Amino acid sequence: MDLPPGTDAHLESSAPPLADFAALAVRAAQLLRTPQALVNLSPAEATCVVEHMRLVHFAKGVTLLREGDRTRVDFMLLLLDGDVSVETSAGGASDAVSIAVVGPGSVIGEMALLDGAPRSTSCIALSPGRAAGLSSKELERLIESHPQVAAKLLVGLASRIADRLRGLGEQLQMYAKLSLDLQAEVARLRASARR
């Protein structure tokens, strides 16, 4: 499935199964494993997940996920190659701000896939690349057919979301401290202006 520049990504059931591309399928299975999680996918289990994924080719500039999108929320992507900018319209600014650049091994879009809420950030391809897509239907099928594999995948996905939450928490602490320092500076400058 090819996504040309200027398009928004979606995951069609006509996209080719990743399993048809042996080398990429092996790479995806390796990237899916989350060694630090409570339970981890074995290589065979990761291969089982990959059998439910589809290959997505994207051009530079493609919007893989769009912040606020409520319709195309039924898939996640495991990046196989290429760089992707994660962007947000911070604090109601009109221009989106890049908050991270992610690459191979990163999973994007799993939050909306799991909870059905609108996409929380935009993800824009900075280069051409490839991703392994998992649709909500395929995830439901995996839970039906291989529930133990699905459970381990879900521990891994939850673990990745938790990791981002920890990172964001640290950023928030930094901003909270910066705001306090700036407030103190404003108070100091105002006091000396009054003298």
Next chain:
Amino acid sequence: MDLPPGTDAHLESSAPPLADFAALAVRAAQLLRTPQALVNLSPAEATCVVEHMRLVHFAKGVTLLREGDRTRVDFMLLLLDGDVSVETSAGGASDAVSIAVVGPGSVIGEMALLDGAPRSTSCIALSPGRAAGLSSKELERLIESHPQVAAKLLVGLASRIADRLRGLGEQLQMYAKLSLDLQAEVARLRASARR
């Protein structure tokens, strides 16, 4: 299992099974369901999870989770009653700051349970209360014995973590905007002081 004031919580395997307390077990099963998630626990499946949980009584002032703790990370708690303050030592401040108060139906500690990382916040009981505890061992047992139920529970837990991530993202945007405004105010005051 009773936790008196001034103690840190842990979850002993000697704590009484929640299933021994019929009314509380029914309540826990109801609170476990996450209607907005991709797949939701049925009442029977929620009851199956509850059969792996233990009852924890806590006094006011008990530290249910301690920020940075690397040892007692092998359990999560579903609050059944009582109020709990979620606290963080924001930006290296010596005093912890309360960032939220959570009550019945809230799950705390699931992140460290799933990814094994140190606790990201402290959770302090503001009142006496009760919680349903799930240990990592029991979760692993559930994945073994009822993988489909475990998978659905994990979708629900991931969904709750995602929800917190979205909330924190909004807070971060607010702080980012506040910092920009304050920086502009500092620049303005400095310029007028120079005149």
